[in-house]
Amino acid sequence: MAAPSMPLQFASAEPAGAAEIAGAPVHLPRPSRLERPLPGDLGPRAARALDTLGLHTVGDLLEHLPRARGEARTIATLQRGETATLLVEVRTITSKPVRRRGMKPRVEATVADHTGSTRVSFFNQPWLVQRYPPATRLLLTVRTDPQGRISVTAHAPTDLHVAAEAQVAQYPASEGIDSTRILALVQEHRDAIADTLEPLPAAIRAQERLPDRPAALSALHFPGSEGDPEGGRRRLAFDELLLTQLALLRRRARRERAAKAPPLDAQRTLTERWLTTGLPFALTDDQANALADIDQDLARRHPMQRLLMGEVGSGKTVIALFALLRAVEQGWQGALMAPTETLAEQHFATIQALMPGEAVPAALLTGSTTAARRADVLGKLASGELSLVVGTHALIEPDVRFARLGVAVVDEQHRFGVRQRAALDAKGPADPGGGDRLTPHVLHMTATPIPRTLALVQYGDLEQTVLKQLPRGRQPIETYVASGERERTRAYERIREELRAGRQAFVVCPLVEESEALQAKAARAEFERLRDSEFKDFRVVLMHGQLRPREKQEAMAAFAAGGADVLVATSVIEVGIDVPNATVMLVEDAERYGISQLHQLRGRIGRGRHPSLCLLFGAKDSARLKALAAHRDGFELAQIDLRLRKEGELIGGVRQHGLQQFRIAQLPDDELLLDRARRRAEAILHADPELERPEHALLAHALDAAYGPAATAAVAA
Ligand code: ADP
Ligand code: MG
DSSP states (O other): OOSOOOOOOOOTTSOOOGGGOOOOOOOOOOOHHHHSBOOSTTOHHHHHHHHHTTOOBHHHHHHSOOSEEEEOBOGGGOOTTOEEEEEEEEEEEEEEOOOSTTOOOEEEEEEEETTEEEEEEEESOTTHHHHSOTTOEEEEEEEEOTTOOEEEEEEEEOOSOOOTTOEEEEOOOBTTBOHHHHHHHHHHTGGGGGGOOOOSOHHHHHHTTOOOHHHHHHHHHSTTTSSOHHHHHHHHHHHHHHHHHHHHHHHHHHHHHHOOOOOOOSOOSHHHHIIIIIOSSOOOHHHHHHHHHHHHHHHSSSOOEEEEEEOTTSOHHHHHHHHHHHHHTTTOEEEEEOSSHHHHHHHHHHHHHHSOSSOOOEEEEOTTSOHHHHHHHHHHHHHTOOOEEEESGGGGSTTOOOSSEEEEEETTGGGSOHHHHHHHHTTOOOOTTSSSOOOOEEEEEESOOOOHHHHHHHSTTSEEEEEOOOOTTOOOEEEEEEOSHHHHHHHHHHHHHHHHTTOEEEEEOOOOTTOHHHHHHHHHHHHHHHHHTTTTTSOEEEEOTTSOHHHHHHHHHHHHTTSOSEEEEOGGGSSSOOOTTEEEEEETTGGGSOHHHHHHHHTTSSOSSSOEEEEEESOTTOHHHHHHHHOOOHHHHHHHHHHHHHHHHHHHOOOOTTTOOOSSOOTTTTHHHHHHHHHHHHHHHHHOTTOOSGGGHHHHHHHHHHHOHHHHHGGGO
16 A cells, blocks of 8 residues: 555535545644654655655654554574564674775674574665664664575664564555654654643543553554553544544534424324325334334424435335325425436335325426426425425425425435535525524435444434334245356246246346446347347336436336336336336346345345245356345345455455545444444533533544534534
């Protein structure tokens, strides 16, 4: 890794959304010793290297943490042809006279550790005789050539003890400066570690049983001699996690104080009748709990900010509709925003099917709504005649005005940006009491579960409700990984059996990330092939992102109504499509999709009364496909995904967003530490919401330095 890990920070100009908070570097005001520039006498290459690593001051250097610890090698175990770090003591040292012109001046030394001694040479540095007198302890990076001769590539004095199994910190290095040289620099400035400020109040440090920050830094830089490096790492990780949680929770608290929402605390009327007599099924316990959470939120005077994280097929739409109807029955309006037209249309259809008997005036508004229809819808939203609207980004265009928007639901919320969510917030009504505009209650939904640890970090400023249970009577989905011509032939035969039994099937074409046009073309070719061969006795329709909205609607409507048997599609069917009679899915080139995408795709089947079958075409030894075949639980799959990605990251060295947001903390491994940091942040803000007490001054400083006062000032936007 060439560059040091730079934690993400807020772009300070715009309000940060839930997912934008990442690991925070701990910045504190620096006393003079830490502000000193690093010495310039290291030579131009090393100076450039330090610059590349972002190390400009002593403070930067001391915060440049080792990536690992290694044992210093011993002289006895040195192999020919290798490069190693030795921890040795000088026994003798002499300068060799230059006998011929053009020869390099050379210093020869005998150095020893507890396993033996050896002779080493230094070239072009005659002054070392004075600098390293006998008994000087040295860290040497040496290279042995195939003949066993040892040359020194880096050297530095050290006060580390030359002892058995000495642990030496290993630093992220760069072309021009190696880890040994960095360690030597750290040693040179180790006294300045004492100047490092301690952001944690003493009481908290004691209760959490954490070493102070200087001690933690020392333990990491000097493992072995300065205490427990893992303890040090945990201390620094705690700081990082605590700052993140403070930022998230303070933002939530500020928003709660700043924004007023419509009061929706009246008794259930329409919704009560709907829940008890209007629904064709009984709610799952998880669904019932979600309704209770939402009811509580709506009864408060500040806007709901709840994330509903639901397993595929767990029944989120009912929850969304409930929230919307709670607004409607109290004389307010509800809006549901989805990221694609297909999804908006699907939601609109589902909602109409689920709607109570009593008429609730509702409309659909998307990019392909005709101008006349749009004008009509906008007029009725502005007058309040329409109670409920479902749509895409079209809902947040500037000319869309609501008479009394009370509740907004944002589906697949991670597909919307911060600005779009803010635009929705701004559609709230004027305050009847004459104050600022009211902010609607917002329910965010996602069908992409992430492990709890990541959720705490990414959505730590939202209340969270999880739907894990699937409705009773859900049929199993058998999932197989298939490859080769014989299995393909069998797969088509199995699909035809299902079709003959009256069921329907999805065929999902390969993902072509580079070009939607190419992907559409491939899907069309596959559609024509299947229509004319394997499924020539059946009705086959095509669906991809480049079709005209009309064509998409027709294909979807035909499939949903049972007028088509096979839907050949690209991944546009990934989210939200609900056709309970569809029982088979075949995914081509499944390895091109990620785990959660495949889980989403597969969630399109297994939604009705019949058992379902999912056939993933791809390599049988693919870890991802095997995981899909073995598990149906999205949360479990998310954990596996995280683990596989972490392994991939270790192997491939590529940083993946969302996994490695922290410089020091490791998720999910540091889960307990995260919980402690979360609880601690809650307690701190409970006692001192704006961190104004003297004992929190340094914490407040670190928080503002990491996340910027702008980000926190803008939370109410
Ligand atoms: P998702 O969470 O994936 O969006 P949906 O809201 O689309 O799930 O629900 C999936 C299907 O399950 C729909 O047909 C819906 O009507 C049905 N459903 C929802 N809740 C229940 C329940 N408690 N019992 C039976 N069926 C339910
Ligand atoms: Mg859904």
